[in-house]
Amino acid sequence: NAGVTQTPKFRVLKTGQSMTLLCAQDMNHEYMYWYRQDPGMGLRLIHYSVGEGTTAKGEVPDGYNVSRLKKQNFLLGLESAAPSQTSVYFCASSQLYPSTDTQYFGPGTRLTVL
């Protein structure tokens, strides 16, 4: 099993450009999450999904959109990138509700917005 994979690993954008980050998991997990990690800030939840076709806002959702059309994939979109979105983005998944279950993380995507 590959676990949780993320595409791409690195990306540099100019302000105003758009992009989509792809997360895929092969563990048949119900829950999927997108976090951002900034120096000194820990992980902050952007959006999450409790099942195929569902999405919900996390702590810092502004400027991002998500979709979960297939159970194994969770896409994070930036419609108009801003320098404040420079960060490392992590995707994670879990079978059960996050407070009661292990979250499995992907390797991360390092995004720089110029």
Add this chain to the structure above:
Amino acid sequence: SQQGEEDPQALSIQEGENATMNCSYKTSINNLQWYRQNSGRGLVHLILIRSNEREKHSGRLRVTLDTSKKSSSLLITASRAADTASYFCATDAVNSGNTPLVFGKGTRLSVIA
């Protein structure tokens, strides 16, 4: 909406010594989890402790939970250079709103060989 906060922010020890990290949180929880992150990698789950548990062990890891003080500690015994990483606690704050699991800012542990 920071819930858990680790202490210290950074810790440097010699190989073979024990490392203790603490996590304090603000509101009642159901469970508390600890994760490790090696530099440039994703987080890896270490251990989950429920609010009705006081202590849990996993290999060289020992986690305690004191709900009256709203705090948890992670002890790594006989540390190794490979334990060098950042360690995060994560809580499911009862009143966390739209954040089902809230991570602290982490403790950076350096184990010197």
